[in-house]
Amino acid sequence: MTDEIFVGGGGPDYGTQQHLSLKYANRHGLVAGATGTGKTVTLQILAEGFSAAGVPVFLSDVKGDLSGLAKPGSETHKLHEAFAERAAKIGFDDYGYSAFPVIFWDIFGDQGHPVRTTVSEMGPLLLARLLDLTEAQEGILNIAFRLSDEEGLPLLDLKDLQALLVWTGENAKELSLRYGNVSTASIGAIQRRLLVLENQGGTGLFGEPALALSDLMRTATDGRGQINILAADKLMASPALYATFLLWLLSELFEELPEVGDPDKPKLVFFFDEAHLLFDDAPKALVDKVEQVARLIRSKGVGVYFITQNPADVPDDILGQLGNRIQHALRAFTAKDRKELRMAAQTYRENPAFDTEAAIREVGVGEAVTSMLQKKGVPGIVERTLIRPPSSQLGPVTAAERADLVAASPLQATYTNAIDRQSAYEILQARAEDAAKEAEKAEAEAEEASAAEREFNAGRRYSGTGVPRSTSRRSTRQPDTLGSAVATAVLKELKGTTGRRIVRGILGGLFRGR
Ligand SMILES: Nc1ncnc2c1ncn2[C@@H]1O[C@H](COP(=O)(O)OP(=O)(O)OP(=O)(O)O)[C@@H](O)[C@H]1O
Ligand SMILES: [Mg+2]
DSSP states (O other): OSEEEEEEEEEEGGGGGEEEEGGGGGGEEEEEEESSHHHHHHHHHHHHHHHHTTOEEEEEEOOOGGGGGGBBTTTTSHHHHHHHHHHHHHHTTTOOOOOOHHHHHHSSOOOOOOOOOOOOOOHHHHHHHHTTTTHHHHHHHHHHHHHHHHHHHHOOHHHHHHHHHHHHHHHHHHHHHHHHHOHHHHHHHHHHHHHHHHTTTTTBSBBOOOOOOGGGOOTTTOBBEEEEEOOTGGGGGHHHHHHHHHHHHHHHHHSSSSOOOOSSOOOOOOOEEEHHHHHHTTTHHHHHHHHHHHHHHHGGGGEEEEEEGGGGOHHHHHTTOOEEEEEEEEEEHHHHHHHHHHHHHHHHOOOOOOOOOOOHOOTTTTEEEEEEOOOOOOOOOOOOEEEEEOOOOOOOOOOHHHHHHTTTTHHHHHHSBBOOOOOOHOOOOOOOOEEEEEEEEHHHHHHHHHHHHHHHHOOOOOOOOOOOOOOOOSSOOOOOOOOHHHHHHHHHHHHHOOOOHHHHHGGGGGGTOO
16 A cells, blocks of 8 residues: 555646645645536545545535446546546556445435434534524523433434423423523524424434444455545535534544544545535634634544635635645636635745746646645645546446445445434423323322212212322423522533633534533
């Protein structure tokens, strides 16, 4: 196995091979460029390169054109000649076609294994962002999560959360005494937002079996890294769901993976396509958090690569951490474009052979201005690189081919069927049923008692055995069983503005338990 990935040919006549060093691949990267300039193919060849080097990859397939990774390219493909020519030009002598070990995932469960997480794993704060809640509504959600813990009502799927909100509403008065105003209007608003999420297909995301991160980090029997492809075509219709899901996945990786320092090669490479969606209208605190995750996740051996049209979409603090860069052509129509282009060019180490700014404007399709981290993690001098052609099929596999691949997947048995464990919804339903039965029983007993009384009063012989008189027993657990210590703790958490709470506040579970 090598210690680098072949990316393409640079220098005069594109004859100088350009590589991405695996040792620095966890120092993140950027693939940018205007539409149609070659970003997706670059993503494809990077995924191939990492996989071949034994590094598992996770990527989102926004336009559905990356499934071809599962199939070898073909000599009958219309671009076969063009690929061969390109390979020859850059001295890619052992270029050939091959398929890669791909696992398909799909939040909606249609085009791959369903990806699920539980409501409690996502946490109140990411969920609040997903639902676009106001501060007051977020406060209620926090209370609901706390009640879930205290009352032993696990929040696994969306109907658990719905049920808990209903219960919270029913007990709003008592709960308000402990937690401050639990407004039923706010609860109603959250319930409506949940409906929207359900309509967007969010129901499928929440439930069990939850995704095990280890299943994303597998290598095939031949030692190549598994390429995980998340179907994101339909998902893109709900940008918040898309961005929050990927952010959740990143924070889980960050939380669950052990420190590894600086490994010889990454444990996983994570491609974040349409990265601008993560940053559009994102509050500063969130951007700070992503910046922090990017910085810290490195030592867990995870490389994060952002793919976006314009590098200006990525906040400076984050851009500054993206060490490996493949910049395809940018257009410069407007004054703003030109300014952004100049700024983008300035972030590179000049190559005396050409002007970076002009090169970014001029590079052809499948060509890019590149800079990879070199020894000691120093950015390399910028190059004009002709990106190598893919070995797997350019363009998607057919729906039938995809279905066959999913059916043959080693993970098929693990994820296909949902499990509906006993959780908040079932427990609350059982409680309600118990309460109803109890009430019915009490009513019947009361009736019997008064009948007996009437019989007695009527002077007839009464032969019934021991009819209890005291009937109004309440068996349902009332919210007043909640310890006031908890209430104080929640209040503190809700009102607190310590650094730790802010940290927890942005990514929910991110710093769970710390
Ligand atoms: N490295 C490459 N080798 C050979 N052909 C390439 C390469 N990169 C791009 N091409 C050609 O250019 C076309 C467009 O590239 P690609 O789909 O990667 O663009 P894109 O930047 O992802 O576009 P969009 O923004 O529309 O998604 C490809 O279909 C292919 O024909
Ligand atoms: Mg593309």
